[in-house]
Amino acid sequence: MKKLLLGDEAIAQGAIDAGLSGVYAYPGTPSTEITEYIQNSKTAKERNIHRRWSSNEKTAMEEALGMSFMGKRALVCMKHVGLNVCADPFVNSAMTGVNGGVVVLVADDPSMHSSQNEQDSRFYAKFAMIPCFEPSSQQEAYDMVRYAFDYSEKIHLPILMRVTTRMAHSRAVVEICDNSREQNNINYDSKAADWILLPAMARRKNDIVTSMQPELENDAKNSKYNQYIDGSDKSLGIIASGIAINYLNECYPQGCPNPVIKISQYPLPKDLIRQMTSACDSVLVIEEGQPFIEDMLRGIMPGDATIKGRLTGELPRTGELNPDLVKKALGLPVDECYAPSENVTPRPPALCQGCGHRDVYSALNEVLKDYENARVFGDIGCYTLGALPPFRALHSTVDMGASITMAKGAADAGLWPAVAVIGDSTFTHSGMTGLLDAINENADITVIISDNLTTAMTGGQDSAGTNKLEAICKGLGLNNEHLRTVVPLPKNMPEITNMLREEINYHGLSVIIPCRECMQTLQRHLREKKLNANQSK
Structure with a gap:
């Protein structure tokens, strides 16, 4: 059977056909479509393949290791900067080894189409002393992920599979196998001595993995893919x-x-x-x-x-x-190419019309005009566009979760007021631990968790903290008097600005949660509701 598939989709189909039992991932372009394909797969549903999003890449990697511990095959998906987040369990997975096969799929983003850097994930594979696969076509991506699971179980090591944006997001016809492999049965063959990384045990395993390198290199030399x-x-x-x-x-x-x-x-x-x-x-x-x-x-x-x-x-x-x-x-001749017309007006990305983040930034800019040295620390998400015109509201964006911790560090240095803006999905990904630091020291910062009830930047995937953000903040120990919520709408602008001013002037930690559904997912939900209503007539 032949299918026209994205590189991401070919990987997902290959994993399903390889006997996958679970995919673990956090959304990140250009890797997101792999998990979405499995989530929408009829076969995956019939086989009860685990396919819900994880809170971040580290938890995804650890959950996959747990599935491997029980003998089943697991796929972990992320973009290249996500590999930084899960580096601890990823590198240590070479020491534990695997029971069921584990493939760690990382999508690199040369030219930084939607990323902070041009990181090359092959360095991580070399650093961890595990094999790395890099498909050259969609067909090879499909075939290679199936081979990778077999190879992982043969050598008892995880496999890093690296693609780039162009491979992930281009389509080609892929020949799909007729017979999909069944899932592994649960087994209890995992040796505790391999999975308990006390120094004495880890040193022994480190010697084993190091001694395997000539064998792995010989396998690469004889590989059909080289x-x-x-x-x-x-x-x-x-x-x-x-x-x-x-x-x-x-x-x-x-x-x-x-x-x-x-x-x-x-x-x-x-x-x-x-x-x-x-x-x-x-x-x-x-x-x-x-x-x-x-x-x-x-x-x-x-x-x-x-x-x-x-x-x-x-x-x-x-x-x-x-x-x-x-x-x-x-040294070959290059075909003539044409530069963009000078009459074409650049159109930088912007927040959607009607987006709740717009109202948050409008209110924040209005309030902070009264403070000479105010600084706003941003985070990774569609609300990062608040750094661009017309708002120009942010002074930094570094990595997932850095808004809260950078605001705290700046406040520790003497800055006032220090404001952090973070989204709901980013908060549960990497912001909660930073907030705990701020709570423990009652840091003089104002944190805005701009909640649009989804992971919007990557297409509207489920957010781990939906309808739980207040409970999380309270559970971490935040003072209830300075945990406030508001609906970001133009008609509520006086309420938002008054709230911001009051909490900024409070010399201690405060959290404001403006909550309104993303316009894109709202429209999608309204269309689905209308379709269901018509079908029920």
Whole structure:
């Protein structure tokens, strides 16, 4: 059977067909569609595959390890900065190993289409000493995730599978297998000594994982996903990884005249590279992301070898690659392209009309005009757009949850007033621990949890804290007198501004929760309600 699938959807279908028992994830572009596909899959529902969103990437990784402990297969999905959040359990999972197969799918975002940095997740796999897979097509993504689960159980290690935005969000026809694998049965084969990482036990496992590296490298050398393709022109050898092989193929529709190594499974197959080195005068590395392979080559190839790529300027040091950039690196003519018209007015992203965040920022700007040194610390979410015109309301946005902790640190340094703006999903993702710090010291800050009842920036997924934010704040120990709620509407502007002014002037911690449903999910819910009403007639 053939299906037209996004790269994300191919991975999701492959995981289902591999006998998946649970997907654990927090929404993050460009990885979100994987979990959504499984949530909407008829097969996943019939098999009762776990498919609810986790509070953050760390909890997702730990929940997946729990499923693996019981012998079942688990998929963990996140964007690249989410891997930072789950780094502790991820790196330690190499020490525990796995019982049921675990695939950690990370979607990197070169050119930062919706991210804070261009982080390359392959470094994490090398750091943790676990294999990394990097598919070069949607078909390979489907096949590879199925192979990854088998391989994970064979070597008893998790597998990191890395895609990039272009792979995740482009479509291709994928051949789907006819027979989907059944889920693993629960088993109790997990050895306690492997999962209790006391130093004496972890040292033993560290020696085992370290000693496995030659075996893992040999598997990569012999992998069907890594290929040495010989060519007649030995003046240049080319190493292309993951999706980058497609850019090279577009440059040579009739076939590349140079020797090519395609790499989609790591550790880096050094023997294949040495084979190329002995045959070619120089080597060009084409890889999406940071110069991961290119940098490693300098420890593999002879000292006088000529290595070209992102570090040497043949390819740009930052941003996504494309066929034209690869053509330039190969010295091939580049087709004429056209610059955008100077008459086209730029349209930066903006908060939706009618969005409750708009009313929050309007009120906040009105109030803070009376305070000379006020600073507002923002967070990650669609409300980050409050930093842009017309509001220009934020002074910082660093990472998930940093609004509260940065406001506290600034207040500790002597700033007043210090205001933190955080969304409901981000608050339950990474903001609760920061609020606990602020509560314990009664920090002189005002925290605004702008609640739109969803994870709006990534498409309106469920938020872990919906209808629980007040209870969470109270449970953490917040003074009830300074926990206040309001509905952000233009007609309520006097109430909002008075509330903000009162809590800012209170020299201690206060939390204000403006709550109104996201306009996008509201419209969706109204359409669904209307459709259901028509169907019931």
